[in-house]
Amino acid sequence: GAVVSQHPSWVICKSGTSVKIECRSLDFQATTMFWYRQFPKQSLMLMATSNEGSKATYEQGVEKDKFLINHASLTLSTLTVTSAHPEDSSFYICSIPGGVGFYNEQFFGPGTRLTVL
C-alpha cells in the first residue's frame, strides 16, 4: 500500500495566524487525497476532497475560505487553516485512496495535531 507522511506532526500557534499542513504520498501517485478532522474522543469527519489540478471539493458545513486546500502535485496536498482560532484545535489527518486495485482501502497519514492558543 501507499506510505503517507504529514508535516508537521504537531503545531501550536496563536489565534489569528495561519497554519499550513502538508500531506505527502511517498510512493504512490495520488490524483485524489482526503482531509479529515478529528476532535478528541470523536470520529473522523471528512472535510474535503483534494483534487490534483483542480479545485477541492468541500463537505457541507466546511468553510472553503477558512480551510484552503492546494493539490500541487501527484504526491503533495496542503491544507492551510487561515486565521486559526481555538475552536480549530483538532487532529487533522489526510488519506490517499488505494483505488480499485486495493478495493478502496484508504492509506492514512500519521496526523497533525493543531493547538490554537
Next chain:
Amino acid sequence: SQQGEEDPQALSIQEGENATMNCSYKTSINNLQWYRQNSGRGLVHLILIRSNEREKHSGRLRVTLDTSKKSSSLLITASRAADTASYFCATDAVGTSYDKVIFGPGTSLSVIP
C-alpha cells in the same frame, strides 16, 4: 456527515476474552472497512469486506456483513492488552465517488491485562 452508529461506544474486557463491536450504516455500499486507531495516532486498516461477502477472517479478527440489516460486526478473539484502541467502521456509498469513505463514531476498546 457520518454513516451511522457503532455500539458499544466503549467496551472494557479482560485479556483473553473476545470483543465484539457493531456498526450500522444508512445507505447501500460497495465495501465496508474496519480501522484501528491508537490514542493520538493515525489509522491502521484492519480488514475490508465487500458488499457481496458475508464473512471475512484475518488472524484473530472476524468481520461479518449483513446488507439486509445494513450492519457489520467486528470480533476480536483472545484479546490482548495491545488491542486497546478505538475501532472505526468506514463505508463508501453507492452512487457517490468510489474513493470516498465515511466513518462511524467508533468503539473505544480497553483490554485489561
